[in-house]
Amino acid sequence: MSRGDDSADLRELIARVSRQVARRTGQPRADLAAIVAAEVTAAMATPSGEDSSRVSTAVRAELCASCLEQERRKVGRRAVVTTTGKNRKGMVANIARAIADAGGDILDISQTLVADYFTMIIIIDLTGLEIPFTELKARLTEMVRALGAECLVMHEDVVTALQRI
Amino acid sequence: MAWDSGEVREILRMIETEHLDVRAVTMGISLRDTAAESLERTCARVYEKLMRSASALVSTAQAVEADYAVPITNKRISVTPMALVTEPSRATRVVEAAVTLDRAASELGVDYIGGFSALVEKAMTAGDRALVDSIPEALAVTKRVCSSVNVATTRAGINGDAVLIMGRVIKDLAERTAREGGIGCAKLCTFANIPDDNPFVAGAMHGLGEGECVINVGCSGPGVVLSALKRLRASGEPMNLSTVADTIKRMAFKVTRAGELIGREVARRMNTAAGGGSGGDAGVRVRFGIVDLSLAPTPAVGDSVAEILEEMGLERTGAPGTVAALAMLTDAVKKGGVMASSHVGGLSGAFIPVSEDARMVDAVRVGALSLESLVAMSAVCSVGLDMVAVPGDTSAETLAAIIADEIAIGVFNNKATAVRIIPVPGKAAGESVVYGGLLGEAIVQPVSRFRSDRFITLGGRIPAPLLALRN
Numbered sequence: 001m002s003r004g005d006d007s008a009d010l011r012e013l014i015a016r017v018s019r020q021v022a023r024r025t026g027q028p029r030a031d032l033a034a035i036v037a038a039e040v041t042a043a044m045a046t047p048s049g050e051d052s053s054r055v056s057t058a059v060r061a062e063l064c065a066s067c068l069e070q071e072r073r074k075v076g077r078r079a080v081v082t083t084t085g086k087n088r089k090g091m092v093a094n095i096a097r098a099i100a101d102a103g104g105d106i107l108d109i110s111q112t113l114v115a116d117y118f119t120m121i122i123i124i125d126l127t128g129l130e131i132p133f134t135e136l137k138a139r140l141t142e143m144v145r146a147l148g149a150e151c152l153v154m155h156e157d158v159v160t161a162l163q164r165i
Numbered sequence: 166m167a168w169d170s171g172e173v174r175e176i177l178r179m180i181e182t183e184h185l186d187v188r189a190v191t192m193g194i195s196l197r198d199t200a201a202e203s204l205e206r207t208c209a210r211v212y213e214k215l216m217r218s219a220s221a222l223v224s225t226a227q228a229v230e231a232d233y234a235v236p237i238t239n240k241r242i243s244v245t246p247m248a249l250v251t252e253p254s255r256a257t258r259v260v261e262a263a264v265t266l267d268r269a270a271s272e273l274g275v276d277y278i279g280g281f282s283a284l285v286e287k288a289m290t291a292g293d294r295a296l297v298d299s300i301p302e303a304l305a306v307t308k309r310v311c312s313s314v315n316v317a318t319t320r321a322g323i324n325g326d327a328v329l330i331m332g333r334v335i336k337d338l339a340e341r342t343a344r345e346g347g348i349g350c351a352k353l354c355t356f357a358n359i360p361d362d363n364p365f366v367a368g369a370m371h372g373l374g375e376g377e378c379v380i381n382v383g384c385s386g387p388g389v390v391l392s393a394l395k396r397l398r399a400s401g402e403p404m405n406l407s408t409v410a411d412t413i414k415r416m417a418f419k420v421t422r423a424g425e426l427i428g429r430e431v432a433r434r435m436n437t438a439a440g441g442g443s444g445g446d447a448g449v450r451v452r453f454g455i456v457d458l459s460l461a462p463t464p465a466v467g468d469s470v471a472e473i474l475e476e477m478g479l480e481r482t483g484a485p486g487t488v489a490a491l492a493m494l495t496d497a498v499k500k501g502g503v504m505a506s507s508h509v510g511g512l513s514g515a516f517i518p519v520s521e522d523a524r525m526v527d528a529v530r531v532g533a534l535s536l537e538s539l540v541a542m543s544a545v546c547s548v549g550l551d552m553v554a555v556p557g558d559t560s561a562e563t564l565a566a567i568i569a570d571e572i573a574i575g576v577f578n579n580k581a582t583a584v585r586i587i588p589v590p591g592k593a594a595g596e597s598v599v600y601g602g603l604l605g606e607a608i609v610q611p612v613s614r615f616r617s618d619r620f621i622t623l624g625g626r627i628p629a630p631l632l633a634l635r636n
Contacts, residue, residue, distance in 0.1 A: 077232075082170040110167070119170045134231050152170075152177045155233045161426040162179075162419045163172045165504075 014040050077126040078107065078156040079133070081140060084119045085149025095122065095151075098143055103130035123156065176419075184388035184468040185420060186236040187427045188461045190226050191279075191364035193371035193379040193454065194218050196245040204256040208265040211250065215242065215269040218378055218449065223274040225434045233430070235423055238385070238603075242270060243369035244280035252292025259295050263303035263310045270309040279369030281312040284359070286321040287626065297327075300334050304349040305341035311352045311367035315359040317572045319579045322629035323357070328572065329621055331355045332565025336588060339557070343590035346598040346607075350587040351552060355568050357575030357582045362455050363511040368548075368583055379454035380435070381511065382428035386420035387460045388468040390498075394476045409477060410497045417458065417501030424456045425506045457511030458502035459547050460494075462522040464605035470494075470515050471524035482525055483534030491515065492545035512581055514547020520600060520607035521552055529608045530597075536567075536610050544574050549582035554598060554607035557590040564588060566617035577630050 014037045083095065092109075099106060105125040112119050126133065137153040144151035179185040199210035223240050230237045244250075244266070251259040263281050270278040281303060283293040300312050314331060317323035335355075339347035354368040361372020364381035371379070393416045397404055432453035462470045471482040474490045495515045503509050517539065519525045528534035536553065543549035549571045555564075568584045575582030587607065589598050594611035 080168050080173050082168070082173040084170055121168050121170060121173075123168075132231055134234060137234060152173050153234075154173050154176055157426060157430075158233050158235060158423065159168060159173055159176060161422040162176055163168075 010040065077129075079104070079124045079126055079136070080154050080156050080159050081122040081124060082119070082152045082154075083122075083144055083149055085117065085144075085147075087113065087116050087118050088147055088149070091118075091144075091147055091149065092120070094143060094147065095120075095140065098139055099124055099136075102136045102139065103128045104136065178392075179386075179389050179419070180235060182388075183392045184385065184463065184465055185423060186238050186385050187382060187424050188385040189239040189241050189364045189366075189383040190222075190237050190428065190431055191241040191243050191369055191381045191383065192219055192222050192451075193243045193362065193375055193381060194245075195371055195375060195377050196247070196250045196280075200250050200253040202254060204251060204254040204259060204261055207251060207254050208261055211244075211262065212265050212269050215244075215266070216273065219269075219273050219275070221435055225431055229427055229430045229434065233427065235427055237427065239276040240274070241364065241366060241369060242273070242275050242278045242280075243364070243371045243381075244278065245371050245373070246282040246284055247280055248283035248290075248293045248296040249373075251296060252290065255291070257291075257295050257298075258302075259299045260303045260306065263299070263307050263312075267307035267310050275309070277309050277311050277366040277369070279311040279313065279366045280371060281310050282314060282359075282370045284315045285327045286315055286318045286324055286357075288324060289327065297330060297334060300353065301337040301341050301349070304338055304352050311354075311369065313354040313356050313359060313368045313370060313583070315356045316568075317357040317576045317627075318629075319358055319576050320629055320633045322633075323569070323572055323576055323627035325569070325621075325623065325625050325627060328355075328569050329562070329565045329624070331568055332561040332563075332621070335564050335586060336561040339588045339590055346554075346592070346600060347557070347587045347589050348600055348604070351585065351600065351604055354583040354585050355572070357572040358580060359583075360511050360581055362457075364455075364457050365459065365461065365512060365516075367585060368512070375454075376452060377449045378451045380428055380432040380451060381454040381457065382424045382431075383457040383459060383461060383511065384420050384424035384502075385461045385463070385468070386416070387462045387470050387473055388465075389420055390416045390460065390494075391467060391469070391473050391476055394473065398476070406493065410493055413473075413494060413497035414501035417460075417498040418505045420460075421456055421458055421502040421505035428456060429453050453508075455508045455510030456502070456506040458498055458506070458509055458513040459511065460498055460515045462516060462518065462525075463603055464521060464523045466523060469522045469524040470517060471522050471528055475524065481531060481533035482528040483538045487538060488541050488545055491517075491542050495546045512547040516548055516551060517542055517546055518548075518552040518585070520554065520605040521603060523605065526606055526608060529610060536612065540570060540574070543571060543582055544578060547581070548585075549575070550584045550586055552585055552587070552604065552607065554587045554589050554592070554609045555612050556593050556609055557588050558593075559588045559612050560616075560618075562618040562621050563612060563616065566621045567612070569621060573627070576627075577632065579632055 017036050107125050108123040110121050141151050201207040226237050226240045251262050266278045283296045285293050316327040338349040342349035352367050363369050364383040393412050397412050432451050435451040474482045477490045571584045592609045596609045599606045
């Protein structure tokens with residue numbers, strides 16, 4: 001049996017089950033895909049012998065991670081943080097720490113530096129955010145302003161809706 | 166997806182300094198299943214259904230507002246025209262129904278509830294008459310209830326009897342709320358071709374072809390358009406009518422997209438809440454309805470439709486050229502907005518509510534903007550004579566004749582028009598009256614001293630125009 005095809009099918013199945021569960025319960029949980037992945041792989045491993053169940057444990061871990069990632073992209077609760085100003089030591093570290101402290105997860109950073117001025121755009125995953133979005137926005141804006149730069153925080157959906165056709 | 170910092174900056178600027186907001190998230194709720202054999206029983210059922218259907222509306226809208234950091238100024242409800250709901254009770258006074266709507270609205274925390282309405286474009290049934298007769302008292306004793314009466318359609322023509330009755334209703338309502346400058350009249354619209362899915366008050370109602378529950382959204386954004394035109398002028402790029410129209414179109418697209426995003430998200434979350442049994446009405450699907458593209462001004466400086474017209478090159482709104490400029494503005498808003506939304510509806514144009522637009526009030530104050538120029542403007546924008554104050558001694562017949570003119574523009578141009586006029590008790594032309602909040606300040610405008618009594622009391626109907634015969 002070809003494991004590649006199998007795991008692609010499984011992944012799709014798990015993603016679909018997760019979506020259904022999320023829709024019915026109305027509570028999209030970050031770890032939902034992981035739970036479903038564990039259940040599905042366990043159910044599929046049952047009829048086989050010991051050997052294949054060992055394989056599926058490895059598959060399971062990989063599946064969980066990829067399903068989580070897939071689901072996370074679908075939920076799409078992401079923010080765009082734009083910082084512009086004169087470069088200063090520790091700016092990136094400070095912003096990153098503030099995001100991590102709030103439970104945000106940095107997905108992507110891009111930075112351009114012209115002379116001493118920089119523009120940095122950070123995409124944050126808000127799924128695990130522990131504080132309201134408005135609070136995160138206020139914290140970041142205030143902190144960066146104290147460092148002498150400007151920080152703009154916007155939900156990515158809003159930017160996409162207004163700036164892309 | 167790669168973002169440019171300028172793109173993020175632009176949106177922040179639109180929200181923080183150019184007053185971009187979602188003016189209204191309006192939940193349409195059908196009350197057709199609440200009619201009962203007695204008014205008391207009807208009211209109980211209406212109250213129960215509203216509380217059940219909309220319990221999550223305000224909290225959901227607030228949550229979406231916080232998550233997206235896009236302000237939602239008003240949360241509203243629109244209901245089935247109440248005349249249809251109260252009619253089976255055979256009651257001849259239905260003020261109690263308005264009081265019930267008001268109580269539900271207040272307990273749900275919504276700003277307004279629209280739909281104390283009757284559709285009488287051809288004639289009135291006993292139930293319609295009971296509702297229309299109850300309007301003055303109903304709007305005087307309630308705070309959040311809005312009322313509309315559709316007296317004409319392009320298909321049916323104009324119900325002249327109803328037009329005259331509305332003149333009297335408005336007069337009565339102004340007297341009953343005389344202490345507050347006749348503010349009751351700000352909650353009453355007389356309509357031609359009333360839309361079924363309008364999210365804006367006072368004309369909001371949940372039409373007969375609508376489903377159980379729907380979320381309709383009204384955008385705002387004159388400030389965004391104004392700033393874009395100012396930037397165009399400052400940029401040194403060639404500025405002509407085409408580039409102006411194009412700039413407006415681009416901005417209207419963005420404003421509408423914000424409305425579409427918020428509306429869809431509110432509807433989605435309300436569905437999720439309903440499915441999970443946490444406060445919503447289990448089993449009823451809340452659909453996303455339409456986005457109303459209208460540019461709705463507020464009394465805030467820089468959030469004015471009149472200022473856009475003046476930025477386009479008019480010394481004052483009302484100067485010759487105003488109708489042409491407004492026509493272009495309205496059309497560009499529609500063209501930009503229609504592509505940004507999957508379903509466009511409601512009034513979708515540009516509003517010219519005089520008192521709610523500080524710059525328009527200024528134009529009236531300096532004598533640039535007359536009642537007659539407002540009527541002409543209404544031929545090319547979305548509503549009509551809106552939030553216009555006239556002297557308190559204007560007769561019911563003259564009010565009715567003003568309504569008839571405005572309604573005729575709607576009927577004979579196949580568009581919605583409405584009249585929201587306030588005969589301010591005790592005030593004469595040139596005096597001012599402050600309503601506060603979104604309603605702003607009005608300058609009492611002079612009305613023609615020539616009378617139309619004999620015409621307006623002829624009674625009967627103005628036949629439907631040829632435009633109606635399209636089959």
